[in-house]
Amino acid sequence: MEFSLLGPIAVATGSEELALGPAKRRSVLALLLLQPNTTVPLEQLIDSLWEDEPPEHSRTVVQGHVSRLRATLAEGGADAYGIELTTHGSAYLLRLPEELIDAHRFGELVALARPEAAPADAVPLLREALGLWRGPALTGTVTSPPFAAAAHALEERRLTAVEALARAHGALGEHEQAAAILYSAAVSHPLREGLIAALMRALYRTGRQSDALEWFHRTRRLLNEELGVDPGERLSGAYEEILRAEAADGHRAAAGSGARGHGRAGADPDATAGRVPAQGGTGPAGKHGAKATTGEGGARETSGRAAAPRLLPRPPARFLGRDDQLAALTDALTDRTTGESPLAVVAGPAGVGKTACAVQWGHLRAADFPDGQLFADLRGFGEGDEAPPAEILRDFLLALGTPPERVPGSAQAASALFRSLVADRRLLVVLDNARSSAQVRPLLPGGPHCATVVTSRSRLDGLVATDCARPVGLQVLGHEEGAALLGAMLGPERVAEDPAAARELVALCDGLPLALRAAAAQLTARPRWRLARLAAALRDERRRLSLLSAEDTGIAAALRMSVARLSADDARLLSALATSADGHLNASVAAALAGYDPERTQDGLDRLAEMHLVDEEATDVYTISTLTQLFARDERGEAEPGSGDDRSG
Structure with a gap:
């Protein structure tokens, strides 16, 4: 018989699990297992089981759960394992060999491991210990502070073991x-x-x-x-x-370059020092902006x-399609006929994959920029403040080898130094998540061999007007592309089982890659679910946004960041547009919904279209996506609880 705390609360006998019953009964067992061979007072059980004031009959409820647990353990053959659940006055005692509890075995294995002194022995011990975990600790217990604290303590022990295992691997190289x-x-x-x-x-x-x-x-x-x-x-x-x-x-x-001039062809100095070369590097020619020449024997000087800085994030996982946009970026950023530093703006709605497209292009064309790639998140559409240019410039200058004490304090001076350093380099700069053209301009390199990609939810028309930026628009995925993305995330066989459900999922996600990835995460976590089951759940508009979220990312969070940047008037206009029956409207209908005059409405629609919160499909024909409508309605319901639009569920 084995008892599990490191995941769902469970008791296994051989290949079968005992039926433990409801959450409170599992919680009673968990509390007894957390204090094995120790009497646990009835009052402690009551305090742990009810977060609020316990009911009058709480003692009877706990006694009933203990009685059922005793019977369940007996049916599983507890006596043969030396297991006994006994009553001691107004307390209970679960007597058992502690090695039957996975949390106890986990602790013993971790204690035996010595990551620094004996890393080769520590690795299998720690892997075995971590292999005992089957999910978040104490899953299935009630959500009261005592159980939350106990689960947190166990999770801390798990993370300590993870860090120890990493140290052991590091000690082994x-x-x-x-x-x-x-x-x-x-x-x-x-x-x-x-x-x-x-x-x-x-x-x-x-x-x-x-x-x-x-x-x-x-x-x-x-x-x-x-x-x-x-x-x-x-x-x-x-x-x-x-x-x-x-x-x-x-x-x-x-x-050391001179000494290596007559050495082994193509030798990497970092490799000779026992260090792995940087990802994306091409030997010494790819090192931080150094002008490379070929000496005798092919060695580089x-x-x-x-x-050379290689600051691009790693290539996006399961990146599919976008061939036309990647080709447009190539045309825009490799055009040397003007003698200017080329600049492209990748713009589109929240969740459409702008950053992924820019980063993918950067990795595909890395060889064109041997002096490095710089990357910065400008935080233009984040919950906090946008990144000030001085902060980004400091990071760029440090990455380019400028000593910290020589980085200018003012953004203007730092910008001038940055342009001077990169004037004759072949360098790619990716400025992600920009809010405005003014935020971007101090960060633009001036050299003709540099290229810059900016991503934004706004069109950044100012950069087009003053800096000759080439706009590259990203649209949502069609049904085939969306289904292909689901197949890449879930496996083509799972999608092929129900192609109609896959098409419906793409439609319910508005073709947004971020939403489709969140949907795939839901299905990955539930391998027994068919696609049709998730599609059925997403049809409930009250649940759709929450289901299309995965931990720290999701459509609701992305839209919230866009709406937070709107003026109060434009936010009210968006909220009014969300009440449209089918999401299609013109300026006159929008004015009637918002109660604005025509000129004010048209200006607001233009700003919303610039932010990709609505689309202008044709002259005076606007659409608002379903997910944007749902979000705006939810926000309206939270802001106006007395409006009668109850979407709290």
């Missing part, structure tokens, strides 16, 4: 395995700074410095938005270590610049 282990935990715990710092170091040691730095900036943004604090010492220390190491590598590569 297996940095890829360490990064993979830490990545999953970091996604689930994005504010755990020690975990993120360990992941950053592991990524850097595999040569993925751009991914490492991206994790720092992502975590810094989350800390600011969620907690209103700056990164702590561990996270900042990891970031500074990586920047210093990059600069040092660049200087070492430059100092550099002019002494720091190693």
Whole structure:
């Protein structure tokens, strides 16, 4: 007989599980297992089972659950295992060998592991320990503070074991395995700074410095938005270590270039030092902006610049299609006939995949930019403040090898230094999530061999007017493309089982890749569900937005960030448009719905269209997507609880 706390509460005998009954009964068992061979007072059980004031008959309820548990354990042959549930006055005692509890075995295995002293032995021990987990601890118990605290404590022990396993792999030089282990935990715990710092170091040691730095900036943004604090010492220390190491590598590569001139053809200086080359690099020619020449024997020589920054996020997973847009970016960003630094703006609605398209193009064309790729999230449509140009420029200058003490304090001076440093380099700059043209202009390089991609939910007409930016619009996916994305996420066989349901899912998701990925996440977590079951759930408009969310991402969150940037008048206009029966309307209908005069309505519609919250399909023909309508209606219901539009469910 085995007892499980590290996941759903369960009792297994052989290959079968005992039927434990409702959540409160499972919770009684969980509390007894958390304190095995110890008397647990009845009052403690009552306090744990009811978050609010317990009912008058609570003692009788608990006694009934204990009685049923005793009978269930007896039916499972508890006596043969030395298991006994007894009553001691007004307390209960679950007597059993503690090794039958998965949490106890987990603790023993972790205690035996010594990641630094004996990493080769620690790896199998820690893997066995972590293999005991079958999901979030204490799943199936009531949602009261005592159980939440106990589950949190167990989760902390799990994360400690994850970090120990990563250290053991690192001690063995297996940095890829360490990064993979830490990545999953970091996604689930994005504010755990020690975990993120360990992941950053592991990524850097595999040569993925751009991914490492991206994790720092992502975590810094989350800390600011969620907690209103700056990164702590561990996270900042990891970031500074990586920047210093990059600069040092660049200087070492430059100092040793002459000695290597007659060496092995194509030898990588980092490889000779035992370090894995950076992802996306092409040997020394791909190191931080160094002008590369070929010496005798094919070895490369550099002019002494720091190693080429590779700050692009990793290529988007399961990226499909967008061939026309990728070709348009190539046409716009490789045009050297004008003698100017080419600039493209990838614009489209929230969740349409703008960042993925820009990053994918950057990786496909990395060879065109041997002096590096810079990337920054401008936070134009985030919950916090947008990124000030001085902050982004400081990160760019540090990545290009500028010592911290030489980075100018003013944005104007930093912008001038940035343009000077990159004037003769072949460099790609990706400015993601821009709010306005004014936010972008200080960050634009001036060299004719540099290229810049900006992504935004706004069209950024100002950049088109003053900087000759080439607009590249992204639209939602059609039925075939959307079904192909579902197939890439779930496996083609699962989609082929019910192609009609796949088409319906694409329609219910408005063809937005972000929504389709969230839907795929729901189905991945529920492997027994057919596509038709999720489609049926999504037909309920009250649940659709919540179902199209996956942890820290989702359509509702994305739309909320867009709407937060609207003026009060435009937000009210959008709310009024959401009441349209079919989402199709003209300026006159919009004016009637909003109660605005025609001129005010037309100006508002133009601004909403610029933000891709409505589409202007033809002259005076506007559409608003179903998901945008649902979000705006929900927001309207929250803002006007007395309006009679009850969508609280």
